Amino acid sequence: MDDLAVAAAGERLRAAKTVSIVSHQRPDGDAVGSALGLALALEAAGKTVTVALADGVPSSFQHLAGADRVVRQGDPHADCKVMVDCGDITRGGSAWLPDWPIDINIDHHKTNTHFAAVNIVVPDAVATAAMLAELIPQWGFEITPESASALLTGMLTDTIGFRTSNMTSHALRLAADLVDKGAPLSELYFKALVERSFEALRYWGQGLSRIRREDGLVWTSLTLEDRKISGYNGNDDADLVGYLVTVRGAAIGVIFVEQPDGTVKVSWRARPGWDVSQIAVRFGGGGHAPAAGATVPGSLDEVQSAVLTATRELLTETL
Numbered sequence: 001m002d003d004l005a006v007a008a009a010g011e012r013l014r015a016a017k018t019v020s021i022v023s024h025q026r027p028d029g030d031a032v033g034s035a036l037g038l039a040l041a042l043e044a045a046g047k048t049v050t051v052a053l054a055d056g057v058p059s060s061f062q063h064l065a066g067a068d069r070v071v072r073q074g075d076p077h078a079d080c081k082v083m084v085d086c087g088d089i090t091r092g093g094s095a096w097l098p099d100w101p102i103d104i105n106i107d108h109h110k111t112n113t114h115f116a117a118v119n120i121v122v123p124d125a126v127a128t129a130a131m132l133a134e135l136i137p138q139w140g141f142e143i144t145p146e147s148a149s150a151l152l153t154g155m156l157t158d159t160i161g162f163r164t165s166n167m168t169s170h171a172l173r174l175a176a177d178l179v180d181k182g183a184p185l186s187e188l189y190f191k192a193l194v195e196r197s198f199e200a201l202r203y204w205g206q207g208l209s210r211i212r213r214e215d216g217l218v219w220t221s222l223t224l225e226d227r228k229i230s231g232y233n234g235n236d237d238a239d240l241v242g243y244l245v246t247v248r249g250a251a252i253g254v255i256f257v258e259q260p261d262g263t264v265k266v267s268w269r270a271r272p273g274w275d276v277s278q279i280a281v282r283f284g285g286g287g288h289a290p291a292a293g294a295t296v297p298g299s300l301d302e303v304q305s306a307v308l309t310a311t312r313e314l315l316t317e318t319l
């Protein structure tokens, strides 16, 4: 980690009375867990903190302390403005206007654009929450049991339960420390990664019934109609993309999720050895080598055909 940036961020946070923390739209467990984990530690030190997420907190993370106080838009007038788990400033969506300055950017996406006054970006970190598990005590704040639970949730979701290829013994030790600080591992694991709604399984059924495979590429789509039929009320893939790449012989899984605004949310997942973040960047998105995403304008058919062509090219170049 950049020691100067870490020290500068600590100074800004210690000096602030009010802090506004923002993370990305369509938040995952690392977005929610990092934002709440930092907020709860700062609140325990007497600061007034708000967490803003454009799309609110998904039901699998609503059990975390502070989830009920999350607002939809950040406060540009707070003493310290922090963005967590965002590769660029537009990731906040409607929670943060791109011309509002950010003081501290804490992130682990290798596509990060260093958009803040102080940037702490560690692409090797398994999760932004893992970075915060180290940073919060370094800054002189205490990780309470509630903060530890939020941070462990971020680590669990970004590593899919400690099984991504970037896992290290160091990350396991950080997670173990969070358990020692009071985070209930098996309960948090079940809530974040195992439990699902009946509607989500029906939605998966729609997508799985159209699953396609071509060499190492496995893909499917989820339409607005699928959401209506299944009763699933989200605009995401309900984590189905992670299962596409579990098919024996698959190298890359891609899912296309039709959006109500005429765009398509594309998510890629890759086995070790492939870097799908490059393709995501080409389509205006970003992410990591094994997991990346983009929101692409166009109809489902148009976007699917352009993205599959680019993904096939990556596969043949790499093979």
Ligand code: 5GP
Pocket: 024, 087, 088, 091, 111, 266, 267, 268, 284, 285, 286, 287, 288, 291, 292, 293, 294, 295
């Ligand atoms: P997912 O496809 O599951 O939404 O996200 C996979 C990874 O790609 C996550 O790390 C996420 O932050 C990143 N990602 C997804 N969509 C976008 C996007 O539109 N822009 C950027 N920069 N990153 C994205």
Ligand code: MN
Pocket: 030, 031, 085, 108, 127, 128, 158
């Ligand atoms: Mn993350």
